[in-house]
Structures are given as C-alpha cells and as structure tokens.
Amino acid sequence: MHDRGVIITSFFPLAIEKAEGKKRSILTAAAVTVLVLILGVFKYFNFFMSTVMSTVGKTWTTLDIILPVGISFYIFSAIGYLLDVSWGMMPAEKNILDIALFLSFFPKQVCGPIIKGREFLPQLKENRRITLKNIEAGIQIFVFGLFKKLVLADHLGVFVNDVYHAPSAFGTLTVWWAVFSTMLQLYFDFSGYSDMAIGMAKIFGYDIPRNFNLPFTARNISEFWDRWHISLSSWLNIYLFNPITVSMNRKITDIPKEKRKKLKNLQMYAALLITFLISGIWHGAGFTFIVWGLCHGVWSVLHSMYSNYMKQHYKSFVKNKSKFLTVLDILLTFFTVNVIQVFFNSDSLGKAFNMLKCMFTLHDGINQPYTWSFFAYAVLIVSTLIAHFHNKEKRSIENTEGFYPLMDLNTVKGLSCFFFFCGLTICLGYFGETQFIYGKF
Amino acid sequence: MKSFCKFCIKALISGIIALFVLSLFCIMYYYTGVHVFNPNGATDYTWQKNQFLSKCTEGFALVKMDENGYNNIVEPAENIDILLMGSSNFEGTCISQDENLGYILNTELETENGKLYTYNIAISGHRLYTCIKNLKNALEVYPPQKYVIIETNTVSFDIDDMNSVINGTYPTIPSYDSGILYYMQKTIPATKNIYRNLDDWISAGQKNDEEVITEEADYTGSEYKEVLDKFISFAAADAEEAGVRLIIFYHSETDIDENGNIIKSTDKDALNAFESVCENNNVIFVDMTEDIYELYENEHILARGFINSSVGKGHVNKYGQRIFADRLMKVIGSLESRKEAE
Amino acid sequence: MSFIDFNFYPLTAVLFVIIVLIQFLLKKKERLSNTVSKIILLCFSYLVMGLYDWRFCLCMTGG
Incomplete structure (x- = not known):
C-alpha cells in the first residue's frame, strides 16, 4: 500500500506527460480512478454497503475500516496535480521527495487547505528559508487562528452540541440562536485551522493560499462559495464544474444558436447540481451531507436563473442596487446558509428534520441566551467592519477583503499587543475535549 | 548580537506590559485569590479575609469573602x-x-x-x-x-x-x-x-x-x-x-x-x-x-x-x-x- | 496530533530549531540545505501523522 501510493502521484504524471492523445486520457482516468477508489474504500465503503443492503432488505455489519486523517484533502490535492499535468498546466514533478512533501506537508494535514500542485510544487523548488520576517508574520497568523479555534469555536461548540443533542428540550428562540451559532462555530473552527496552517507554513518559509475571505459578507450563494472554503470551491470549479460544462458544450456545437444558449444554461444548472452533490459527498459519508450539498446546488441553480433573468430585464437595477438592498441580500444569504447548515450538523436526516421542526414550531423549553455567541458575533462584525474600511481606495461590499492585522514585532507596542493576545487566548480558551470539525472529513 | 540583546530587552518590557494588562482583565474575569491554610481545621483552607473574587468562566459573579474567608454577606x-x-x-x-x-x-x-x-x-x-x-x-x-x-x-x-x-x-x-x-x-x-x-x-x-x-x-x-x-x-x-x-x-x-x-x-x-x-x-x-x-x-x-x-x-x-x-x-x-x- | 494538542508545540519547536541549524550550517550550500530541510519536514509530517495512527502513514503514501 505504501509503495503503490506514492507511485500513483509520482510516477503516473510522468507517464501521462510522455503519453499523447487517447493514451494520455486513459492513463489520467486510470490514475484518478485509483485515487478516488482509495478515498471511496476508506471513507464511503461502509455507508455504501449499508445503504445498498438496507435497500434490498438485508443487514450490513460495519467493517472496521480506519479513516486516515486528512484523506479527503490530500486525495483531492493529488487528483488536482494529476489533472494539471494531464492538461499541460504544469510539468510533471520528477522529485519523489517533493511529491511526498506536497501531499503530507504537516500544517495542512488535518483540515487542508486543499493545496494545488501548481501553487505549492514550485515553492519546493525554490530555496525557501526560515526568515525573521516570515516568523513574524507566521506566528501572528497562527495565534489568530488559535484564538478563533480555542476561544470562539470551542466555546460555541458547547452550546451548539447541547442544543443539537436535545433540540426539543429548548425553546424555539434558543434553537434558532443555536442554529445561528452553528455556522459561526464552523467558520471559526475551520478558518481558525486554516489560519494556523497558513501561519505555520509561513514560519517555515512556505505560502499556503487563504481558505476564507469574510464569507458572511456574501450577497448571494455564488459569492458565498467564492469566500467560503475557497480551496475546495476553486478545486471543484477547476477540476469538476468546468470540465463537465466544457464536455457538455462540445456535444451541442451543431445545434442552432438560440436553442444552444438555452441548452447551455440547462447544462450549467446540471453541472452545478452535480458539483454540489460531489461537494456534499466529499464532506461525509451520510445522507445529511448529500442533502446539504443538493440544497446548495438547488439554491445555486435558482440564483443563477434569477441572476440571468434580472440581468436581462432589469440591468440598471442590478447595477445600481441600493446599500439597503445589498444588506438585505447579505442577511438573506446568511439566513439561508444557516438553515441549510442544519443538515450538515445533524447526525442523521431524522435528527435534522427534528431540528427543523423545533425551529419552525413555537414551543416552550430551556432558554439559553448563550453569551459566547454574542461575543463571537461582536468579533465577527467588528473584524468585518475593519476589513471593509481598511480598503481606502474603494469601500464596497464586493471589495471587502479579509486581511491579517499584523503588528511590527520589533517594537514594544507590537510585542506587547502580541503577548497580550497570546495570554488572552490562553485565559479565555476552552480546554475541554474538542477536535477540529473538518478533521473528521 | 547587539540587536538581539535589544530585542530581548524589548520582549521583556513588552511581556511585563502584556502581563499587567492581562492581570487587569483577569481581576474582572477570573480571579479566585489564594487558598489559605486553615489552622482551626473547620475547613482545609479558606480564602483570604475580605478577598475579592471574580468568576466569569461559569456564570458572572463578583464576590467578597467575609472576615473568616468564607462566602457570607449578612x-x-x-x-x-x-x-x-x-x-x-x-x-x-x-x-x-x-x-x-x-x-x-x-x-x-x-x-x-x-x-x-x-x-x-x-x-x-x-x-x-x-x-x-x-x-x-x-x-x-x-x-x-x-x-x-x-x-x-x-x-x-x-x-x-x-x-x-x-x-x-x-x-x-x-x-x-x-x-x-x-x-x-x-x-x-x-x-x-x-x-x-x-x-x-x-x-x-x-x-x-x-x-x-x-x-x-x-x-x-x-x-x-x-x-x-x-x-x-x-x-x-x-x-x-x-x-x-x-x-x-x-x-x-x-x-x-x-x-x-x-x-x-x-x-x-x-x-x-x-x-x-x-x-x-x-x-x-x-x-x-x-x-x-x-x-x-x-x-x-x-x-x-x-x-x-x-x-x-x-x-x-x-x-x-x-x-x-x-x-x-x-x-x-x-x-x-x-x-x-x- | 494537531494544533490543539499541547504536545504538538514542543515537537514543532524542536523541528524549528533543527531546520534553523541546518539552514545556518549549510548557508553556502543552498541546494543541499533545501533538500535536507525538506527531508526533515517530510519526516516530521509522517511523525505527526503516525502519532495519530501508524497506518495513516501508509494511506498517505498510498495517495
């Protein structure tokens, strides 16, 4: 298993690069299939067999198959690299050490980001060194991530887990408050890990792309996925959505222009649904993830239809949308993302529907105005506003970019702030038994 | 070597400042004072007499101990x-x-x-x-x-x-x-x-x-x-x-x-x-x-x-x-x- | 072992010191320094993964 593994990502691209035409396609397909099979066996085999068996009325005894940590992330990295070589986007890497390090690089092991070969492998060729400048930036980014995880995400997790464990025990408002805290918990957990990965990589001289960019400022679902889990959404866009639409488009070149335009739209919608379905499946072996993915897919399709219609018939309205309506768009996007997230966070579809039932029916129960959620929202809003006003040239929602407010650690002021922030992280941190949420994917 | 020494001094001063500000924060957030050995044996220890305690890790409480180091205000x-x-x-x-x-x-x-x-x-x-x-x-x-x-x-x-x-x-x-x-x-x-x-x-x-x-x-x-x-x-x-x-x-x-x-x-x-x-x-x-x-x-x-x-x-x-x-x-x-x- | 495990930090500190030393000692031999640093990083990555479960290393190499 060990030797076969490195061979797939090391030697297959070399063979693919040398091959041409149909042979190249076959080799690419074979390599991708093997990688997908590896992922499938470890992650989905039990789920698949239990589903099939229950459909035919039989039982399935779950096999004790280990789920290697970070497998979803490095398998996707490997597939991306293979396809880049196959499409001629980059040359095949001959150095097996670089391939091994590209796949196993420890900062991004557990929860990504899904780094692309074309971004990371060239860095391994350069003489990347540990420098004071990199340490300065890296350690601060790392501590930001640690704060998000230990202070915000883990405290939010206490409340979210309480409510998801027994939603019927809590009052309707509390259930909603937990739902709005869930997305926040996931954001701080995952973006916290990503920041720690970026910071740690930076310390050692390597650059990992950012994975989040103020996703809660998104005005629609499409923008949301441009800002949320960027490494996954860009991977899906490059290696799944685009190839599907391109291959579909090739099949309709002979059709008249008018019909072709309509068909193109339909093909795009189909590609969106497939992409989000795969995204849901990637997240986990369970129907809740499939439903979650499909909900995002359906919403993306609906948004696409709406967008096209509005651009066609109300072009000036779309172009000159008022700030009030923009804020409304942001709130609506935020609301819908949070409601769909119930499926993602539930252990089963039954529990998810139970949770939805508790949300949409008025009932009495425990009231828990969890204060850490208020604090987390305050941090989110303040940091978003800072990012918004940080861009002095053009302050608009679409130009609001996240950034790391790095201090100069060569000054007393900078060092004091940094030490205080480290101390605050430890003082406020939650040190119960928690793990990274995306670590189980 | 000189710049390293300079940096160390800056770090020390910054550490002291940070610890001071953090302590001010902790006085309000979580400050439970010191366990004092209780010679009379009624309890194993008491808090310090008239000790001010704050606890915002679980609930929000600002408490002042009595002259014996216990939690009584009457x-x-x-x-x-x-x-x-x-x-x-x-x-x-x-x-x-x-x-x-x-x-x-x-x-x-x-x-x-x-x-x-x-x-x-x-x-x-x-x-x-x-x-x-x-x-x-x-x-x-x-x-x-x-x-x-x-x-x-x-x-x-x-x-x-x-x-x-x-x-x-x-x-x-x-x-x-x-x-x-x-x-x-x-x-x-x-x-x-x-x-x-x-x-x-x-x-x-x-x-x-x-x-x-x-x-x-x-x-x-x-x-x-x-x-x-x-x-x-x-x-x-x-x-x-x-x-x-x-x-x-x-x-x-x-x-x-x-x-x-x-x-x-x-x-x-x-x-x-x-x-x-x-x-x-x-x-x-x-x-x-x-x-x-x-x-x-x-x-x-x-x-x-x-x-x-x-x-x-x-x-x-x-x-x-x-x-x-x-x-x-x-x-x-x-x-x-x-x-x-x- | 991940970023939220306390034991991660002493190990990473040792890694950091080793790589700084390597890069300092091999200042004039850039390619060698780069290769050795990458080998150490790779070993550390496998160590971190192995501390979860030694079988994860096999699966990683499998991909």
Missing part, C-alpha cells in the same frame, strides 16, 4: 443556628452573593421562634469526605445551635476513601499561602488563570491517551454497607456531641436525553443504602432529585449551568440555589414545628 449574628458545609455548589461563587443559599436562608427563613441565622463555611473542593473529616472542628469553631447541613452531590462512595476518613488519614486539600506560588498569585492575577488553563490543556491530551477504568463498589454488599454505616455514624456522633441535628443534603447531577427528558442518574442501590444508613443514625437525608426534576418539568429550568456554560452541567445556578433554600426552609420549618409540638 452581618454575623451572635449565635449561629445553622451551619452550612459543603463544596463550591453550596458556596455559590458562580452567582451573586444575594442569590446564594446562605443569603436566602438568612433573609427568608423564619420560624415561630423568629429568624434563624445561617453561617456558610462551604468552600470549593470540600466533598462529603472532607466535610465529615472536618466536622468536629467545624462544630467547635462555628458552633451552631440547631442544625449542621452538609452537602453532597453523590451517594456513591469509595470504601477506601470512607475508611481513610474514619482512620483520620484522608488527605488535606493543599494551600498555596507562602512561597513563590503565593506571591505570583497575589501580584500577578493572570498567573492562576493561565496556569489553570495550561494545566487543562496538557491534561486534555493525556486524558485521550489514558483509559481510566473505575470499578464501582457493590452498593448492595455487606462490606460497603458496613463501611458506609461507620462513615455516617462517625459524623452523626460528632453532631450528637455538639447537640445539633445533622442534615445531609443530596443533589444529583443533571443531564437530558435526546427527547428532552431529564435523566435521573443516581444509582438506586447506592441511594437506598445511603438512605437506610442515614435513618439508622438519626441523620436527616434530603434528596433534591424530585425538586430538580419538577423545576425542569414545570419551568424548563435546569438547576445547574449558566448562560455562558453548558446547560445542566457544572455548578448550581441561582435557580438551583433557590430550590435548595425552599426545600431546606420546609425541612427546617417542619422540624422546628415538631420540636414546638413536643
């Missing part, structure tokens, strides 16, 4: 009628001082003979073992006229621990009222919080590595009942010698299941054994399980947990303290009435 009366002993749940440092059990009893407990004065020497970490170990000294130092109430959150005990209390070898909770640890806690309030959290962080990793298998005692066995009887009679004898009634006050931990029903987690055998031993030794046993259950069923409130912690877990909140007080007032009221009738 002016001490000449005679104590009721002495409260127990752990942090009875101590009530996670809630306002005017919402804790001792305060409610002092302001609301009235009998036909007038008000009864309650003095609370409950303090964090003092489980039933420690309270029974210290009972004799507590009754000498703070002699109540009528009742001594000891709180416990379990009725399942360990035979070895009970034997060590009877034999006088039960360990004392350590104090850090001298040396470098004392001065660090006193002068740098952030120290304790940072130390506590780092310790939890390190332990969290070790907990995942070690599998702790605890063997439960056989609560129906004769050995357990025999030792339990000795253990409770040890306490009952001290109370009788002091001429007071001993009340053991039990409140279980709460949890709710997936359907939102409260889980009564008390081991039935352990509870039966404890109840019968208390009865045999003329100790009044107050079981709060049904009261906690009713509070949840009628008002959807759990007796433990706060708005910044897990629901139903951790320390007793103000609602829990309230039902504790209500129940104790009923119990003491009926005991007093019976005395009057006699």
Whole structure:
C-alpha cells in the first residue's frame, strides 16, 4: 500500500506527460480512478454497503475500516496535480521527495487547505528559508487562528452540541440562536485551522493560499462559495464544474444558436447540481451531507436563473442596487446558509428534520441566551467592519477583503499587543475535549 | 548580537506590559485569590479575609469573602443556628452573593421562634469526605445551635476513601499561602488563570491517551454497607456531641436525553443504602432529585449551568440555589414545628 | 496530533530549531540545505501523522 501510493502521484504524471492523445486520457482516468477508489474504500465503503443492503432488505455489519486523517484533502490535492499535468498546466514533478512533501506537508494535514500542485510544487523548488520576517508574520497568523479555534469555536461548540443533542428540550428562540451559532462555530473552527496552517507554513518559509475571505459578507450563494472554503470551491470549479460544462458544450456545437444558449444554461444548472452533490459527498459519508450539498446546488441553480433573468430585464437595477438592498441580500444569504447548515450538523436526516421542526414550531423549553455567541458575533462584525474600511481606495461590499492585522514585532507596542493576545487566548480558551470539525472529513 | 540583546530587552518590557494588562482583565474575569491554610481545621483552607473574587468562566459573579474567608454577606449574628458545609455548589461563587443559599436562608427563613441565622463555611473542593473529616472542628469553631447541613452531590462512595476518613488519614486539600506560588498569585492575577488553563490543556491530551477504568463498589454488599454505616455514624456522633441535628443534603447531577427528558442518574442501590444508613443514625437525608426534576418539568429550568456554560452541567445556578433554600426552609420549618409540638 | 494538542508545540519547536541549524550550517550550500530541510519536514509530517495512527502513514503514501 505504501509503495503503490506514492507511485500513483509520482510516477503516473510522468507517464501521462510522455503519453499523447487517447493514451494520455486513459492513463489520467486510470490514475484518478485509483485515487478516488482509495478515498471511496476508506471513507464511503461502509455507508455504501449499508445503504445498498438496507435497500434490498438485508443487514450490513460495519467493517472496521480506519479513516486516515486528512484523506479527503490530500486525495483531492493529488487528483488536482494529476489533472494539471494531464492538461499541460504544469510539468510533471520528477522529485519523489517533493511529491511526498506536497501531499503530507504537516500544517495542512488535518483540515487542508486543499493545496494545488501548481501553487505549492514550485515553492519546493525554490530555496525557501526560515526568515525573521516570515516568523513574524507566521506566528501572528497562527495565534489568530488559535484564538478563533480555542476561544470562539470551542466555546460555541458547547452550546451548539447541547442544543443539537436535545433540540426539543429548548425553546424555539434558543434553537434558532443555536442554529445561528452553528455556522459561526464552523467558520471559526475551520478558518481558525486554516489560519494556523497558513501561519505555520509561513514560519517555515512556505505560502499556503487563504481558505476564507469574510464569507458572511456574501450577497448571494455564488459569492458565498467564492469566500467560503475557497480551496475546495476553486478545486471543484477547476477540476469538476468546468470540465463537465466544457464536455457538455462540445456535444451541442451543431445545434442552432438560440436553442444552444438555452441548452447551455440547462447544462450549467446540471453541472452545478452535480458539483454540489460531489461537494456534499466529499464532506461525509451520510445522507445529511448529500442533502446539504443538493440544497446548495438547488439554491445555486435558482440564483443563477434569477441572476440571468434580472440581468436581462432589469440591468440598471442590478447595477445600481441600493446599500439597503445589498444588506438585505447579505442577511438573506446568511439566513439561508444557516438553515441549510442544519443538515450538515445533524447526525442523521431524522435528527435534522427534528431540528427543523423545533425551529419552525413555537414551543416552550430551556432558554439559553448563550453569551459566547454574542461575543463571537461582536468579533465577527467588528473584524468585518475593519476589513471593509481598511480598503481606502474603494469601500464596497464586493471589495471587502479579509486581511491579517499584523503588528511590527520589533517594537514594544507590537510585542506587547502580541503577548497580550497570546495570554488572552490562553485565559479565555476552552480546554475541554474538542477536535477540529473538518478533521473528521 | 547587539540587536538581539535589544530585542530581548524589548520582549521583556513588552511581556511585563502584556502581563499587567492581562492581570487587569483577569481581576474582572477570573480571579479566585489564594487558598489559605486553615489552622482551626473547620475547613482545609479558606480564602483570604475580605478577598475579592471574580468568576466569569461559569456564570458572572463578583464576590467578597467575609472576615473568616468564607462566602457570607449578612452581618454575623451572635449565635449561629445553622451551619452550612459543603463544596463550591453550596458556596455559590458562580452567582451573586444575594442569590446564594446562605443569603436566602438568612433573609427568608423564619420560624415561630423568629429568624434563624445561617453561617456558610462551604468552600470549593470540600466533598462529603472532607466535610465529615472536618466536622468536629467545624462544630467547635462555628458552633451552631440547631442544625449542621452538609452537602453532597453523590451517594456513591469509595470504601477506601470512607475508611481513610474514619482512620483520620484522608488527605488535606493543599494551600498555596507562602512561597513563590503565593506571591505570583497575589501580584500577578493572570498567573492562576493561565496556569489553570495550561494545566487543562496538557491534561486534555493525556486524558485521550489514558483509559481510566473505575470499578464501582457493590452498593448492595455487606462490606460497603458496613463501611458506609461507620462513615455516617462517625459524623452523626460528632453532631450528637455538639447537640445539633445533622442534615445531609443530596443533589444529583443533571443531564437530558435526546427527547428532552431529564435523566435521573443516581444509582438506586447506592441511594437506598445511603438512605437506610442515614435513618439508622438519626441523620436527616434530603434528596433534591424530585425538586430538580419538577423545576425542569414545570419551568424548563435546569438547576445547574449558566448562560455562558453548558446547560445542566457544572455548578448550581441561582435557580438551583433557590430550590435548595425552599426545600431546606420546609425541612427546617417542619422540624422546628415538631420540636414546638413536643 | 494537531494544533490543539499541547504536545504538538514542543515537537514543532524542536523541528524549528533543527531546520534553523541546518539552514545556518549549510548557508553556502543552498541546494543541499533545501533538500535536507525538506527531508526533515517530510519526516516530521509522517511523525505527526503516525502519532495519530501508524497506518495513516501508509494511506498517505498510498495517495
């Protein structure tokens, strides 16, 4: 298993690069299939067999198959690299050490980001060194991530887990408050890990792309996925959505222009649904993830239809949308993302529907105005506003970019702030038994 | 080399500034002061006299200890009628001082003979073992006229621990009222919080590595009942010698299941054994399980947990303290009435 | 072992010191320094993964 593994990502691209035409396609397909099979066996085999068996009325005894940590992330990295070589986007890497390090690089092991070969492998060729400048930036980014995880995400997790464990025990408002805290918990957990990965990589001289960019400022679902889990959404866009639409488009070149335009739209919608379905499946072996993915897919399709219609018939309205309506768009996007997230966070579809039932029916129960959620929202809003006003040239929602407010650690002021922030992280941190949420994917 | 030395000096100054600002923050957020060894033995330790404590990790409380280092705000009366002993749940440092059990009893407990004065020497970490170990000294130092109430959150005990209390070898909770640890806690309030959290962080990793298998005692066995009887009679004898009634006050931990029903987690055998031993030794046993259950069923409130912690877990909140007080007032009221009738 | 495990930090500190030393000692031999640093990083990555479960290393190499 060990030797076969490195061979797939090391030697297959070399063979693919040398091959041409149909042979190249076959080799690419074979390599991708093997990688997908590896992922499938470890992650989905039990789920698949239990589903099939229950459909035919039989039982399935779950096999004790280990789920290697970070497998979803490095398998996707490997597939991306293979396809880049196959499409001629980059040359095949001959150095097996670089391939091994590209796949196993420890900062991004557990929860990504899904780094692309074309971004990371060239860095391994350069003489990347540990420098004071990199340490300065890296350690601060790392501590930001640690704060998000230990202070915000883990405290939010206490409340979210309480409510998801027994939603019927809590009052309707509390259930909603937990739902709005869930997305926040996931954001701080995952973006916290990503920041720690970026910071740690930076310390050692390597650059990992950012994975989040103020996703809660998104005005629609499409923008949301441009800002949320960027490494996954860009991977899906490059290696799944685009190839599907391109291959579909090739099949309709002979059709008249008018019909072709309509068909193109339909093909795009189909590609969106497939992409989000795969995204849901990637997240986990369970129907809740499939439903979650499909909900995002359906919403993306609906948004696409709406967008096209509005651009066609109300072009000036779309172009000159008022700030009030923009804020409304942001709130609506935020609301819908949070409601769909119930499926993602539930252990089963039954529990998810139970949770939805508790949300949409008025009932009495425990009231828990969890204060850490208020604090987390305050941090989110303040940091978003800072990012918004940080861009002095053009302050608009679409130009609001996240950034790391790095201090100069060569000054007393900078060092004091940094030490205080480290101390605050430890003082406020939650040190119960928690793990990274995306670590189980 | 010169720039390195310069950087080190900057780092040192920055560290001091950061620690200072952090300490200011911790004074309001989490400052529990110092354990001071208690020479009179009523408790293993006390807080410092007139110590200001803050606790916002669980609930939000700013508390000032009295001149003896315990959590009381009512002016001490000449005679104590009721002495409260127990752990942090009875101590009530996670809630306002005017919402804790001792305060409610002092302001609301009235009998036909007038008000009864309650003095609370409950303090964090003092489980039933420690309270029974210290009972004799507590009754000498703070002699109540009528009742001594000891709180416990379990009725399942360990035979070895009970034997060590009877034999006088039960360990004392350590104090850090001298040396470098004392001065660090006193002068740098952030120290304790940072130390506590780092310790939890390190332990969290070790907990995942070690599998702790605890063997439960056989609560129906004769050995357990025999030792339990000795253990409770040890306490009952001290109370009788002091001429007071001993009340053991039990409140279980709460949890709710997936359907939102409260889980009564008390081991039935352990509870039966404890109840019968208390009865045999003329100790009044107050079981709060049904009261906690009713509070949840009628008002959807759990007796433990706060708005910044897990629901139903951790320390007793103000609602829990309230039902504790209500129940104790009923119990003491009926005991007093019976005395009057006699 | 991940970023929220306390034991991660002493190990990473040792890694950091080793790589700084390597890069300092091999200042003039850039390619060698780069290769050795990458080998150490790779070993550390496998160590971190192995501390979860030694079989994860096999699966990683499998991909």
